[in-house]
Amino acid sequence: MKLFMASLATESNSFSPIPTGWSGFRESLYTKTASRGEPGLYAVALTTWRNRAEALGWDVAEGLATYAQPAGPTVREVYETIRDDILTDLQAAMPVDVVLLSMHGAMIAQGYDDCEGDMLARVRQIVGPDVAVGLEVDPHCHLTELMLDNATAIICYKEYPHVDISERADELFTICADAAEGKIAPVMRDYDCRMMAMYHTPFQPVRGYVDAMQAAEGQGGVLSVSLAHGFPWGDNPRVGARTLAITDGDADLAEQTARDFGERLWALRNDLPRSYPTLEEGLDRAMAAPKGPVVLADFADNAGGGAPSDSTFVLREVLNRGLRDVALSLFWDPVLVQMCLDAGLGAQMSVRVGGKIGPMSGDPVDLKVTVRGINRDAYQLFGSAPTSAGDCVWLEADGVHIVVNSKRTQTFHPSIFTELGLDLDAMKIVVVKSSQHFYAGFAPIASEVIHLATPGAIAPDYTIIPYTKRDDRFWPKTQDPFSQP
Template identity: 45%
Template sequence: MKIFSAFLATETNTSGVVPTGSVDFEARGFFRGDASLRNPSGFGASHALLRQLAAADGHTIVESLTAHAQPSGITLRSVYEQYRDWILEDLKAAMPLQGVILIMHGAMVAEGYDDCEGDTIQKVRDLVGPGVPIGVELDLHCHFSEQMRTQADVVIAYKEYPHTDTMERLEELYRLVVRQAEGSIRPVTAVHDLRMIGLWHTTQEPMRSFVDRMQSLEGKDGILSVSLGHGFPWGDTPDTGAKLWVVADSELAGAQALADQLGREFWELRHQTWQPPLSIAATIEEIRRAPEGPIVLADVADNPGGGAMSDSTFILQGLLEAGVHDAVLGVYWDLGAVSLCQSAGVGARLKLRIGGKCGPKSGDPVDLQVTVKAIVPDHFNHGLGFRWSFGTGVWVQTDQGMDIALCTSRGQVLSCEAFENLGIPLAGRKVIVVKSTQHFHAAFAPMARQVLYVGAPGSITQNFAEMSFTRRDNRFWPRVEDPRR
């Protein structure tokens, strides 16, 4: 059996100030046909897993594009079309095929395309015809569209937030595509639109139990897969919002009944599954009350993983004004500050202007007297199954002992490596501030005495009740208490 695979993904913040271009994809490593060999610990890990699974079954993977960009603004039309067309060229060359696996995000928007994934899947379907199974893996922060549902045979989203199950879901997808190609199943998909906008942490109850319940239904009574697409609130598209879908073997009515049942159950949990972030003032009070740390603060509105610039200074300013200096903060995207530190060299003491470079949502720059403690040309951290580069990383320390991590390539804090690879010690610290919304949790929660989500100003605010969209209607919870009326 010959199976084609391709990986094209980014998450689009449609109000992002910086468009996503080819340079952004190339910064993460761009490969055509050999990512599994050249980048097996990076984004090539997905193709490497598929090759391993296929080899064990006596099948062959034909590997195409691997391209991933850090979330940012709308992708340039020419870039998306070129990457899509390269996938299609490789697909034509590989035919005939018995299956197709597409690894995507689900919230990629380009100029002229609200649904890049749906467009790509449609064009793949046009080439391979109705008899070849198409399987798609999505991030759970996806805009699940009708085009995706009708043109793909199996669509599976991650179940966990943070996304600790990317490879497990890919293996699940592979197994279902193979089973369909062998003729042992005939997948059909039913969807329930939850009419909700929000974020739901699967590390907390009752979300933890809801995800476990979804998973417990799979493999029984013809149910092949259950996915909850949380949606990406900062992407304005006609399909933005949470949706739940069920993939079943042949029985569409049964799939729809289960999707609707689970959708109603999730709706009933809406007031229990969401807690708004704390203000900076309330966070400072929590820090003062805590006898010791570490207290991990998530700077949720400046998460580069959601398209933010990762240079806002609001929490830094709050800590300084409160006299909280036993703190580690990062990772700030600041090309100018890094360049000055490189010029000065390790050990140099200088006055450095940090952050606040990208507009009002970044706050004001902060001037600090610092010592350059380390410069790391290839700074990185691991998470979500991949290796993520920060470009050049720099550790600076204030005269009062506050440690700040800087970088030249925007990246979300996913693991302790974001600080420790620069030499910044975390043990015994009072406060650790991470520019991340939730993906930090898997690595930092075990070491934290307390985890606080901080609602500082920023470009990915979590004030969902006041959000307004132009590409979809504005009848959604929590903006409207009962959007179905």
């Protein structure tokens, strides 16, 4: 047996002012040996697949693995060049028995609303109808007809934060290997839930829903159940929540299973929305807490959703209130980072922080700061995967501690502070620019976690997103979307 595997991934925010070009991919991950110990989120699946294949004595051909931090749609020439590189390597590797791809599922490029579907259709054209083609995607994906028509099996990560990438990769390998060997005949069906929401899996009722999906797998011919959350800021005709079921040769069972889980999610809809206090309300709660640190999530400035990660709304309110023992990260500002590196540890400087990319970044803040810590080529953990944050600098301004960095990324783990020497136990408030992926790392050290409804590029109000490619038949914009023609 022979496996070909590759990865091309980014999450495209159609409304982001930041284009996704060559620098976005090449600064994050760009290699044809990702499975040989390369750090990063999109090396995890390939490493899992190589280990499984080699344990079975299979031949392995590995194509390009590349990933760009979420931003605006990918430049057309960049997408087509990367795609064709992978397809050329697949053609050279033929004949193969299994193709496994790790992609995000919400990649949009200039001229392509559905990069994953485009890639799968071209893969299928090369390998023919009988080769098992598997796709692992982020649940914040657009599950399209072109993807479903050309894949043998699609599996989404189940957890948000995404701490189960390796486990889902392992499941996908098993299904595709069994299909290639003629042991099973996977059939996929999906169901449109007509919902737009955030599904935070550590909390009920979503925790119970995910557990039920996993309990259904392996029962009565059901091979896999996924919830595609959708990525609300991707302007795609299929954006929104969909359930997906894979069964062994039984299309009716797959359709019924997907419908059952979709209707179950719909029944939970009024219990799903989490409380998002305003910036002012969140700071009031944090200051009234008996002990710290209280972790505040600056939801709307999450680089992982395509936001610039340089908004100043929270910082300005902290300064206006005269608060102390507050730590904030990550502010993306490679120019300021370089200035601080040149000045050196202990330098006192007048600097301008944030507010650089656009209106959703707020106004810049001018401060007198001291450079308290420097961490070159910093990494933080996302689950078990180390992810690069570039060079990081800790700045202090009268008890307010700000971490700026050179590579745009969200805050995943407390190590982004502690590796600089900043003691989070001494902080009253810790502010992280992230929507949910911070939770696994920060919840164990927090006295309380509060997700803020901050201003910014991805504010958590799905009724105001200016879609041009899908209709309004989704909850909560339409209270009963199923009654609409």
